[in-house]
Amino acid sequence: MSVRSQAPTALPNADLAVERYGDVGRAWLAGMWQADPLADAVVDDPTERGASLRAVRAIVEKSASAVVDPPDSAIALLHQITTEPGWLERERLDRAADVLVRYSAQWGLVLGAASLLAGADNWIAAKPLLLTGRYGHQPAVRSIEVGEWLSEVVRPGGMEIGGRGFAHTVRVRLIHAHVRRHVNAHAEWDLEAWGVPVPQPYMAFTLAEFGHISLAAMAQLGVRLRPDELEDIYHLWRYVGHVIGVGEALNPASEADQVAIEELYHLTSPGPDDYSRDFVRALTEDYLAPQLATLLVGPERLRQNVARRLMYGMSRVFLGDEAADSLAIPDGGAKHVVRALRPGLALADQARLRLFGREEVTSRGYLARDRELARLRREHGMAHDLVDAVPGAVGHAD
DSSP states (O other), X not given: OOGGGSOOTTOXXXXXXXXXXXXXXXXXXXXXXXXOHHHHHHHHOOSSTTHHHHHXXXXXXXXXXXXXXXXXXXXXXXXXXXXXXXXXXXXXXXXXXXXXXXXXXXXXXXXXXIIIHHHTSOHHHHHHHHHXXXXXXXXXXXXXXXXXXXXXXXXXXXXXXXXXXHHHHHHHHHHHHHHHHHHHTOTTOOHHHHOSSSOHHHHHHHHHIIIIIHHHHHHHTTOOOOHHHHHHHHHHHHHHHHHHTOOTTTOOOSHHHHHXXXXXXXXXXXXXXXXXXXXXXXXXXXXXXXXXXXXXXXXXXHHHHHHHHHHHHHXXXXXXHHHHHHTTOOOOTHHHHHHHHHHHHHHHHHHHHHHHOHHHHHHHHHHHHHHHHHHHHXXXXXXXXXXXXXXXXXXXXX
């Protein structure tokens, strides 16, 4: 029997995944051998070094007239990303953006303290970043890069074909393909044990990180969204999944789909390793806690100490004690403070919406988010948006 008819050998609970989740579990395990053929073909196109990649970037970011006679691999990828799926309702994408931007502060907080840390609970998923030198390296810069991408996706018209969010998402897809090529050539990568680098299941899990994981954590901070608002957000991430290369078998269409993906990710995860724990500590203490400290009052040392304890407490609330223990997240009384604050935070949010109105809160949200990103870029000396704009980085557009 071919190894590709079985789960990668390092994945635990493969039989249990199928027993509990049926066809979705089978798709999850099969997906560990599936990458993104269209994007990989663009990056690997042998016709002329970089010709296909340059064609896709030029067409996506400029116009269809920017390139004459693009290579076949570029045409195939462009056809897929510009063919709208029958289920797409574009007006829902803008509604989702407006909802999320009203909660930019909370969303930015939980993307670090919940989503990224939930992803760290699987050393196989993190291994490609480690082999490219991006794991645990400059967590603030990596977080701001993610924020730059999200800021373009989550705005009116961002995911229109030719929009900046659309173009950024295609760039991220190509970055993934560059990472796969780099890691596949690395002697340390164990294909039989780990499957392909950046496989379909882990790309699907990323959608859940930005979707259900962050939304559930925001609810812990008192954010109450209507069912229709939540459904619009899941619709947005379904379309992002389509553009970023997640196949229909695993591209989540609903909250229930995202929850199943989260459960399969953790069920088949070998758990974190020391690199994962180092990443959690660096992200929290070098980036998240210092940012929270700027919102507190008092002497610098006290603010930093309180912020660090609160961040770890929030992560324990969001992840649960078992996952937090595996990631060596310190325990303490701060988690009880976070839980006790939730009713008051919910009341404050409802008062804010009643006082200013949803439209005004939304407008202020876009302005505040863009100002904050600009401040963070200045603070960390960033002259680039995504990693493919960094000379020497894997995926850099030469």
